[in-house]
Amino acid sequence: EVQLVESGGGLVQPGGSLRLSCAASGFTFSSYWMHWVRQAPGKGLVWVSRIKSDGSYTSYADSVKGRFTISRDNAKNTLYLQMNSLRAEDTAVYYCATDRGYWFDPWGQGTPVTVSS
Amino acid sequence: DIQMTQSPSSLSASVGDRVTITCRASQSINNYLNWYQQKPGKAPKLLIYAASSLQSGVPSRFSGSGSATDFTLTISSLQPEDFASYYCQQTYSTPLTFGGGTKVEIK
Numbered sequence: 001e002v003q004l005v006e007s008g009g010g011l012v013q014p015g016g017s018l019r020l021s022c023a024a025s026g027f028t029f030s031s032y033w034m035h036w037v038r039q040a041p042g043k044g045l046v047w048v049s050r051i052k053s054d055g056s057y058t059s060y061a062d063s064v065k066g067r068f069t070i071s072r073d074n075a076k077n078t079l080y081l082q083m084n085s086l087r088a089e090d091t092a093v094y095y096c097a098t099d100r101g102y103w104f105d106p107w108g109q110g111t112p113v114t115v116s117s
Numbered sequence: 118d119i120q121m122t123q124s125p126s127s128l129s130a131s132v133g134d135r136v137t138i139t140c141r142a143s144q145s146i147n148n149y150l151n152w153y154q155q156k157p158g159k160a161p162k163l164l165i166y167a168a169s170s171l172q173s174g175v176p177s178r179f180s181g182s183g184s185a186t187d188f189t190l191t192i193s194s195l196q197p198e199d200f201a202s203y204y205c206q207q208t209y210s211t212p213l214t215f216g217g218g219t220k221v222e223i224k
Contacts, residue, residue, distance in 0.1 A: 035213075037161075045153075045161065045204055047213040061212050095160055102208040103151045103166035110160055 002026040002106055004096050009111030016086050016115070022079040022096030022108055030054070030074035033099035036081050038092035039110075046092075049081065050099070064090075086115045119143050119207050123216030129224040136192040138219045140205035145185045149209035152181055152190045155218075156201045164203075165190065195221070 008020040022034070036048040049060045049070040058070050069082040079096050093112050097104035120143040130136050140150065148168035153161035163172045165181035168188055178193040192199055200223055205216040 044218045045155075045206075045215040047211075047215070050211070050213075059211050100166075102149055103163060104153075104161075104206070105163040105166075105172065107160040107162070 002098075004098065004106055004108035006094065006096055006108040006111035009094065009113045011114045011116065012086055013117050014087060014115055017082070017084045018086065018113060020081040020083065020094055020096075020111055020113075022081075024077045024079065024098070027098070029072075029077040034070075034072060034079045035097045035099055035104060036070060036079075037095045037097055037104075037107075038090075038113075039095070040089075040092045043092075048094070051079070083113070086113075088115050091115050118212055119146060119210060119214055121205055121207055121214050121216040123205055123219055125219060126217060127220040127222065129222045130195050131224045132195055132197055134195045134224075136195050136199075136221060138190045138203055138205075138221075140183075140188045140190070140216050142186045142188075142207055142209075146207045146209035148184050149207055150181075150183065150188045151206045151208065152179075153204045153206065154199075154201050155204065161204065192221075 003025045005023045012018050035050045051058045051070045055072050067085045071080045091114050093110040095107050095110045097107045122141045150168045152165040155161045164175050164179050169181045180191045182189050203219045
């Protein structure tokens with residue numbers, strides 16, 4: 001079964017850091033670009049970042065550039081999102097998603113991040 | 118950045134109704150347009166990719182059309198399990214952007 005399972009979310013103070021993980025199974029993880037998408041409470045979907053299949057290229061939304069770092073370990077079939085200098089506006093459910101060639105499928109179940117003092 | 122404008126933002130419909138949701142891009146995106154369904158507390162699920170291709174396993178009552186800047190998602194006969202939020206997404210250029218969503222509620 002193709003599956004993505006996120007972990008690492010939680011409560012963090014403003015200015016703090018958190019690392020999210022996304023464990024992939026059931027498909028050849030190393031062949032696909034991967035993305036992070038977030039959704040603030042009661043709001044819509046917002047793309048955060050992407051990484052090429054071999055990890056050699058990354059890109060970010062302006063709102064997280066310089067604070068977030070996407071990476072992957074293809075030997076462990078795992079995607080990461082290192083989030084530093086967190087702000088209240090980063091509060092959201094964070095989803096990882098597989099890029100099947102200009103569309104996302106599947107998505108993980110999401111991990112919630114709350115930035116609050 | 119390419120802005121994606123979805124309409125309506127919400128609608129009320131009855132089981133069996135035909136429902137149409139539109140998505141307009143601020144510039145041409147060819148057919149790099151996808152549609153997702155999201156139920157409360159769940160991850161988005163791919164319905165339509167490349168504007169009009171039905172994802173495997175998705176019921177045929179869902180269809181997509183359009184090109185360039187104007188796109189449509191149609192549910193031909195609304196079923197109880199279709200009450201959810203729907204999002205369009207452009208993957209023509211980064212930053213990849215989503216529409217604001219359409220919440221389909223029971224009338």
